Amino acid sequence: MNNMNEKTMIADIHRLDDKGSGQAVIWQENEQGNRKKLKLTIPQTLPGEKVRVTVDRPDRRRRKAIPEEILEAHSERIVPLCPHFEKCGGCVWQHWQYEGQLKHKTNHVKQAIESQGFDPNLVMDTIGMDEPWNYRNKMEFTFAADGSLGLHEQGNFRKIISLETCLIAGKEMVEAAMEVADWAKNQQLTGYNKDLHEGLLRHLMVRQSFATGEMMLALFATEAPDAQYKKAADDLVKRIEEKFPQVQSLLWLENTAWADRTQSEETHILSGRDFIYDEMSGYRFRLWFDTFFQTNPTQAQKLVDLAVEMGQPKKTEKMIDLFCGVGTFSLPFASRVGKLAGIEIVETSIESAKRNAKDNGIDNTFFLAKDARKGIDEVLESFGVPELLLLDPPRSGAGGKVMRKIGRAKPERIVYVSCNPDTFATDIKELESFGYTLKAVQPVDLFPHTVHVECVAKLVLKKE
Numbered sequence: 001m002n003n004m005n006e007k008t009m010i011a012d013i014h015r016l017d018d019k020g021s022g023q024a025v026i027w028q029e030n031e032q033g034n035r036k037k038l039k040l041t042i043p044q045t046l047p048g049e050k051v052r053v054t055v056d057r058p059d060r061r062r063r064k065a066i067p068e069e070i071l072e073a074h075s076e077r078i079v080p081l082c083p084h085f086e087k088c089g090g091c092v093w094q095h096w097q098y099e100g101q102l103k104h105k106t107n108h109v110k111q112a113i114e115s116q117g118f119d120p121n122l123v124m125d126t127i128g129m130d131e132p133w134n135y136r137n138k139m140e141f142t143f144a145a146d147g148s149l150g151l152h153e154q155g156n157f158r159k160i161i162s163l164e165t166c167l168i169a170g171k172e173m174v175e176a177a178m179e180v181a182d183w184a185k186n187q188q189l190t191g192y193n194k195d196l197h198e199g200l201l202r203h204l205m206v207r208q209s210f211a212t213g214e215m216m217l218a219l220f221a222t223e224a225p226d227a228q229y230k231k232a233a234d235d236l237v238k239r240i241e242e243k244f245p246q247v248q249s250l251l252w253l254e255n256t257a258w259a260d261r262t263q264s265e266e267t268h269i270l271s272g273r274d275f276i277y278d279e280m281s282g283y284r285f286r287l288w289f290d291t292f293f294q295t296n297p298t299q300a301q302k303l304v305d306l307a308v309e310m311g312q313p314k315k316t317e318k319m320i321d322l323f324c325g326v327g328t329f330s331l332p333f334a335s336r337v338g339k340l341a342g343i344e345i346v347e348t349s350i351e352s353a354k355r356n357a358k359d360n361g362i363d364n365t366f367f368l369a370k371d372a373r374k375g376i377d378e379v380l381e382s383f384g385v386p387e388l389l390l391l392d393p394p395r396s397g398a399g400g401k402v403m404r405k406i407g408r409a410k411p412e413r414i415v416y417v418s419c420n421p422d423t424f425a426t427d428i429k430e431l432e433s434f435g436y437t438l439k440a441v442q443p444v445d446l447f448p449h450t451v452h453v454e455c456v457a458k459l460v461l462k463k464e
Contacts, residue, residue, distance in 0.1 A: 007058040010071065011040055013049045016104070020092035020451040022046065028058065042067055043154065044086065044095050046074035064155075076100035081133075082167045089154040091168060091449035102126045102445060105453040109443045112421035116429040123441045123455075127302060132448030135296045137208055137278075139169045140262055141177055143191030143201040149181035158194065168449065173206040176217060176244050180204050183239055187232040192222060200229070202255055203262050205289060208246070209278035210297045216249040216276045218262075218289040225252040225268050237270050248272045251289060264289065280304065281332040283360045291352060292325050296446040303417060303456055304332055306442055310458040311388050311415045313337045320379055320411070322372055322391040322398070327353035327365075329390055329417070334362045341383050342367045343375035372402045380409055390415045397423025400430050407434030414459040419446075421453060428459060435462045 011024035022045030026038045038055070041064045045051055050072035053065035070077070080086070080094035093101050102125070110120035129135060141149050144160035151166070153159040162181075166174050184191075190199040203220040217240065225233035233252060240247050250271040253264035267274060267289075275286045280297060281304050287293050294300030307329055313319060313336035321330045324342030326349050334340040334357065342365060344350050350369040357365045366383070368375050372393075389411040391398055397420060398406075406414065407430060414436065418424035421443075428438060436459045443455040 005058075006054055006056050008052065008054045009040075009058070011042060011051055011053055011065075013042065013045045013047055013051065015047055017041060018451065022049065022051075024051075037061070038063065040065055043092065045070070046077060046096060046100075048072075049074050049077075074100075082165065084151075084161055084163060084165070087153055088150075088161045088163075089152045089156075090166065092154075092451060093449045094167075096449075098128060098132050098448065101448065102128045105443055105445060108453060109421045109441060109455055112425040113428075113438070113441065116425040118425070118428075118438050122438055123443065126443040126445050126453060127299075128445045129299060129448055132445075133167050134170050135298060135448065136169045136173075137210055137297055138293075138295045139166065139173060139177070139206050141204045141206070143184065143199075143203065145191045145193040145199055147184050147189055147191045147201065149177065149184065149204060160191075169206070170208050170210065172215065172244075172246065173208050176215060176240070176247065177204060177206050179239060179243060180217065180219065180236070183232075183236050187235065189229075189232060198222075205262055207276060207287060207289075209276055209287070211279035212277050213246050214248040214276040214278070215244065215246045216251070216287070216289065217247055218249075218251040218253055220253050220255045220262055220264070222254070222256050224254055224266065225270065233270055241271060249274060249276050253289065262289070280328060283331040283356070285326060285328075285356050286352060286359070287326075288348070288352070290348065292346075292349065294328060294446070299444055299446045299454075300328070302444055303446075303454060304329060306444070306456040307390060307415050307417060308332060308336065310440065310442075310456060311390060311413060313388055317387040318384060319388040319390065320376070320383075320386045322376070322389065322402075322406075323393045324353060324367065325349050325392070327356045327367075329392060330365060330367075331356060331360055331362060333388075333390065334365050337388065338364065339383070340365045341379045341386075343370060343372060343379060345369065345371045345375075372398060373405065376402070376405045376409065385409055385411060387412045388415070389413070390417065392417040393423075393427075395420045395423065397427045399427070403427050403430035404434075407431050407436065410434065410461060412461050416457045416459065417454070418457070419452065419454050421455065424455065424457070428457065431459055436460065437462055 013022035021043040024040040051067040076097040148162040150162040192199040192202040205218040207216040252268040254266040
């Protein structure tokens with residue numbers, strides 16, 4: 001029985017929004033006979049589907065509703081593999097055949113560059129994964145107030161879905177996380193209550209190198225692992241050392257800040273060291289709990305290979321790697337060019353990049369901890385104009401000012417690695433007036449069953 005504030009409707013899904021949810025429009029007549037538009041967001045649906053939903057407060061302009069029945073299904077609809085899919089916010093497209101997801105991602109990139117006046121035919125088909133499961137090498141789980149461990153509910157940061165499995169994380173990582181969950185329950189430890197700002201356990205970060213097998217377990221808590229928690233901490237060490245010999249870093253991190261982020265005021269090493277070793281492109285990297293490193297190593301390797309292929313680095317050339325992070329692209333390129341300068345605003349990443357270069361016997365690099373805008377000026381002054389420039393900016397893009405600086409510097413070739421097709425398109429538009437031509441865009445799927453898509457693109461300066 002519907003109450004007065006609810007109404008059952010049949011909705012036609014006409015497109016997906018940028019979070020991957022279906023969109024429908026329903027016209028309703030009010031008592032005066034005026035037509036009014038209701039925009040519905042319906043997750044777990046696909047374009048062209050007809051679904052039945054119950055909408056609360058249908059008199060509003062925009063509402064969200066859960067599909068109760070799929071009346072006409074998309075030909076690519078499948079049964080989700082994960083038992084948590086309908087509630088958990090980790091994935092949004094497990095109900096969609098993988099080929100369909102890839103086509104949608106290709107079209108997203110095409111539309112983004114076409115909206116800026118570029119030829120969509122320059123975009124190649126998205127490179128997917130042979131096995132689009134268990135691909136993540138890093139996961140952050142959250143403790144609910146009752147001490148159970150899980151992931152946030154879709155669109156609701158207050159609610160935690162306690163997990164039995166997670167099909168996008170590495171299998172051993174999930175097993176280790178379940179062991180920590182069991183330990184917390186056994187020791188009767190409280191989870192952190194975000195509203196009351198009380199309780200002990202906040203997050204668990206799990207990292208595992210697919211190359212070396214080394215794993216890190218980082219537990220974020222509001223208090224130190226001494227005094228009343230010493231016995232619990234010792235029990236955790238014993239459990240992990242017995243069952244998971246691949247854990248080379250077991251950390252207890254104090255985090256008392258109100259902000260809901262995985263940060264640490266004090267790091268306690270319960271066992272092992274405070275970092276693990278990982279490898280990519282044949283180079284060795286050290287990863288700390290807060291090191292940014294590509295979370296899908298299989299596909300990240302393809303990004304690096306594509307960037308090298310598009311960039312055509314030569315031993316006689318100089319190169320700038322902008323937003324270089326810990327040197328994921330810098331190291332493979334450094335061994336192929338004469339000299340490389342890396343610029344990155346995060347100081348700890350630059351320290352890591354320097355150490356990674358040293359660990360790998362690379363001595364033709366120069367790393368600078370500065371924001372991109374100031375960093376470019378400084379490097380151009382001391383280093384001269386590079387033949388090749390690579391940039392891998394955050395989701396928000398590099399921005400007009402940085403792109404115009406690049407354009408004025410006039411490197412012969414630019415390789416742009418992007419994790420957001422929309423900011424990528426507006427960024428490269430800035431280079432047109434400086435005489436650059438877009439040659440190719442190759443999307444790569446790093447996050448199957450989510451809306452995200454990366455791409456690698458090549459731009460070349462027209463010869464005068």
